[in-house]
Amino acid sequence: MSTNKQENTQQSQQERHDKHQKRQQKVKESVDAKVAAAQTEQGIFQVITGNGKGKSTSGFGTVARCVGHGMNAAVAQFIKGMWECGERNLLEKAGVPFSVMKTGFTWETQNRVTDTKAAQDTWIQAKAWLADDSIDLVLLDELTYMVTYEYIDLDEVITAIENRPKMQSVIITGRAAHRRLTELADTVSEVRNVKHAFEAGIKAQKGFDF
Ligand code: ATP
Ligand code: MG
Numbered sequence: 001m002s003t004n005k006q007e008n009t010q011q012s013q014q015e016r017h018d019k020h021q022k023r024q025q026k027v028k029e030s031v032d033a034k035v036a037a038a039q040t041e042q043g044i045f046q047v048i049t050g051n052g053k054g055k056s057t058s059g060f061g062t063v064a065r066c067v068g069h070g071m072n073a074a075v076a077q078f079i080k081g082m083w084e085c086g087e088r089n090l091l092e093k094a095g096v097p098f099s100v101m102k103t104g105f106t107w108e109t110q111n112r113v114t115d116t117k118a119a120q121d122t123w124i125q126a127k128a129w130l131a132d133d134s135i136d137l138v139l140l141d142e143l144t145y146m147v148t149y150e151y152i153d154l155d156e157v158i159t160a161i162e163n164r165p166k167m168q169s170v171i172i173t174g175r176a177a178h179r180r181l182t183e184l185a186d187t188v189s190e191v192r193n194v195k196h197a198f199e200a201g202i203k204a205q206k207g208f209d210f
Contacts, residue, residue, distance in 0.1 A: 043136075043169040045161055045185045049144065049177035052191035053209075059139045059171045060087040066169075067094050071136040076126035077101060078119060078142045078174075083210050099125035112149075119151035126160075133165035144174030144181070154178055 046062075048055040064087075066073045075091065077100045088098050103111075103118045123146070129138045146152040158180060161170055172181060182188045204210060 041167070043164065043167050044187055045169070046171045046187040046189070047177045047182050047185040048171065048173045048189050048191065049175060049182070050190035050192055051175055052193035053196055054191045055173040055175075056141050058189070058191075059141055059173045060091070062169075062171060063087070063091060063096065063137060063139050066137040067091065067096060072134055073137040073139065074129045074135050075099070075139045075141060076122050076129070076143070078122055078140070078146045079103075084206075085210060086207060097129075115149070116151045119146045119149075123152050123156075127156075130160040130164045130168070130170070133168065135165075135168060137169045137171070138164075140170065140172045142174045143172045144177045147178050147181070148176060154180060157181070158184060 048058050060075075063073045063075060073091075073096050075088070075096060075098045077085070077088075077098065079101060085100075088100070092098060099122045101118045101122045103115055126138065126140055129135045143152070143157070147154045147157065161184065164170065172185075177188075198204065
């Protein structure tokens with residue numbers, strides 16, 4: 001390489017470096033300002049909804065995060081009683097209480113009376129956790145369907161969440177979350193389905209799907 005060319009290359013590298021530094025400095029200033037502005041300490045209410053895969057796993061990930069800090073979490077599972085749940089096997093050993101609805105999928109049982117009773121039993125336990133300030137995080141897995149099917153009263157859910165201990169966080173998962181739940185939530189994530197193995201005929205896999 002000629003000396004001229006080398007100088008040009010070095011110069012352009014220096015320019016890129018300077019540009020990068022300037023840009024990063026701007027990002028840092030903006031992030032620092034946001035961090036400084038976020039001063040409120042309170043529990044967070046999150047809704048994880050949408051048709052893609054990853055809602056319950058995300059909720060359980062946050063439970064693991066909470067327990068990993070030596071904090072207390074509790075899990076209420078609506079609908080999925082008949083499936084073995086890998087997270088439950090692990091988290092119960094770590095002292096996390098579970099309340100699991102004692103029916104399978106609603107479209108399997110097809111009995112409104114027993115489903116409503118099962119949903120109510122689990123909801124009564126969940127309500128007790130939502131009033132207990134020793135619980136730092138309550139995961140209400142698949143609760144959205146209970147509201148859709150009117151097995152649990154939406155007003156009751158909203159009242160329990162609004163009146164919970166100030167530092168307690170709550171996560172609701174499930175498709176088609178009611179608008180009043182997403183409006184009340186501090187954080188709403190929608191998992192979009194781009195593709196799913198099931199659509200290609202692959203069975204739900206133990207250790208991955210449940
Ligand atoms: P996961 O428990 O894997 O995080 P999820 O909570 O987002 O999934 P659910 O609607 O609760 O999804 O569905 C539970 C089961 O259905 C899981 O085994 C999951 O793999 C599967 N599933 C999720 N999304 C889809 C989809 N778009 N098509 C087919 N099956 C799906
Ligand atoms: Mg789920």
